[in-house]
Amino acid sequence: MMGEAMPALVLKSSDDLRRWYQLQIERGSRDKDSQRDVLRQIRQQVLLQPLPEEDHSNGGQYCTLRGQLWKILLQVETISGDEYASLVSKGRSQVHDKIKNDVFRTFKNDTEFRQRVDENQITRGLNALAHKMVEDKTHTRISYVQGMNVLLAPFLYVMPELDAFYCFHRLLHRHIPSYVDTNCTGVHTALQLFTECLKHCDADLYAKLRTIPVESYAFSPIMSLLAGSPPLSEVLRLWDFMFAFGAHLNVICVLAQVIGLRDAILAEKSPANLLRKLPPLDSHAIITTATLLARELPDGLYLKLTTHARMSHSQPQMRAQIHTEVHARPPQSGQVLYNGAHTQAHSGTAEHGVGSSTDVESLQATRPHVSKTLSQSRIDTPLVDVRTSHSEEHIVQVGDGISQQDMFTQTKGFVHQPLEGDGRTPRGLSVVAVGF
Numbered sequence: 001m002m003g004e005a006m007p008a009l010v011l012k013s014s015d016d017l018r019r020w021y022q023l024q025i026e027r028g029s030r031d032k033d034s035q036r037d038v039l040r041q042i043r044q045q046v047l048l049q050p051l052p053e054e055d056h057s058n059g060g061q062y063c064t065l066r067g068q069l070w071k072i073l074l075q076v077e078t079i080s081g082d083e084y085a086s087l088v089s090k091g092r093s094q095v096h097d098k099i100k101n102d103v104f105r106t107f108k109n110d111t112e113f114r115q116r117v118d119e120n121q122i123t124r125g126l127n128a129l130a131h132k133m134v135e136d137k138t139h140t141r142i143s144y145v146q147g148m149n150v151l152l153a154p155f156l157y158v159m160p161e162l163d164a165f166y167c168f169h170r171l172l173h174r175h176i177p178s179y180v181d182t183n184c185t186g187v188h189t190a191l192q193l194f195t196e197c198l199k200h201c202d203a204d205l206y207a208k209l210r211t212i213p214v215e216s217y218a219f220s221p222i223m224s225l226l227a228g229s230p231p232l233s234e235v236l237r238l239w240d241f242m243f244a245f246g247a248h249l250n251v252i253c254v255l256a257q258v259i260g261l262r263d264a265i266l267a268e269k270s271p272a273n274l275l276r277k278l279p280p281l282d283s284h285a286i287i288t289t290a291t292l293l294a295r296e297l298p299d300g301l302y303l304k305l306t307t308h309a310r311m312s313h314s315q316p317q318m319r320a321q322i323h324t325e326v327h328a329r330p331p332q333s334g335q336v337l338y339n340g341a342h343t344q345a346h347s348g349t350a351e352h353g354v355g356s357s358t359d360v361e362s363l364q365a366t367r368p369h370v371s372k373t374l375s376q377s378r379i380d381t382p383l384v385d386v387r388t389s390h391s392e393e394h395i396v397q398v399g400d401g402i403s404q405q406d407m408f409t410q411t412k413g414f415v416h417q418p419l420e421g422d423g424r425t426p427r428g429l430s431v432v433a434v435g436f
Helices: 014-030 032-048 065-073 081-089 096-103 111-116 119-135 148-158 161-175 185-201 203-209 215-223 232-245 249-259 262-267 283-296 299-308 316-322 359-366
Strands: 078-080 335-338 341-344 395-397 410-412 432-434
Touching: 014 032, 014 065, 032 065, 032 232, 065 148, 065 161, 065 232, 078 081, 078 161, 081 119, 081 161, 096 119, 096 148, 111 148, 119 148, 119 161, 148 161, 148 232, 185 203, 185 215, 185 249, 185 283, 185 299, 203 249, 203 262, 215 249, 232 249, 232 283, 249 262, 249 283, 249 299
Parallel strands: none
Antiparallel strands: 078 395, 335 341
């Protein structure tokens, strides 16, 4: 039945895994009472197995499974074809020259990405964002910064341009606003937290790297949520993990990548040479290590991580709200099963591991309560009703606030087509709203 629980499982077939996710999305969209459980199951499944391989031959005409899940996990609330068309029609923004200087470098060595995503899509999206930032007075301190092209690109790879723009906007304005303010203050805070985490987790490695400026090797991967490091397929899997458990895990994932070089760094007289270009991403190793590191950090330090990327001075109203939320850490006990591998995780007190018959209870039991005055994680926030409009403007607008129901509002149907006329407005720009 639609309302019955569907435990996270290690599924051998890609088709079975894809079907499992689609059934979960359908269950969450139709059964309001099941949505908390669905979110938990999706998060656990992301940790258990990578998403099935996607067919990218559609040229961005429909939203992939990963795209659907990202919209749910990022809590995308509004997708408006009319608004985006209006922003694009404004043409070049004041930062257009900076955008053009960045766009041509976006995943330039990734042939599959280049075949799927056109540079014009990235240029349009970034200029549209610049125009929207001017219009949106609540985000006046957020500005275009170098590296935004790399943050937009993965969205364009897994979903249509319209959906990608609003996911990108949601990521910047809700999840990492301080990363993209005028001075990238959130990134600099992240570098300080990176150093604190390294010192706590590996004193020897910390001592070895103490004389090397952390920004020389960690600024770029932190700023880009590791999207600037190849291969793209591993970036997508890391983003699945970060979007499921919180963008704050970005710092721990970068730390996990550096710790992966531990032996080589300790044996090297000049370790700065090793850090100039970090090795290709291995999402399995990074996620496994990051999951363990997240459990080892003191509650106070972990709380700093959960809030640092969202504490933008341009959003003072959010500061109090952030302090009422605690992100769930990835499950700590039992085994982390990923890519079919069984990796023994931190031996906590819980008897049941991830993937057992008590998945939900185990995850609930391992969620840290940093302070008695803090509320439960966003997973457990009360639900509110969604309101969907099928107006002539083709806009999907949900109610105020964040809710599980909001997360299950999906859109599909935007088909990217060649540009016409002045080369600014996509022809046939539209979105068919499917309200759940």
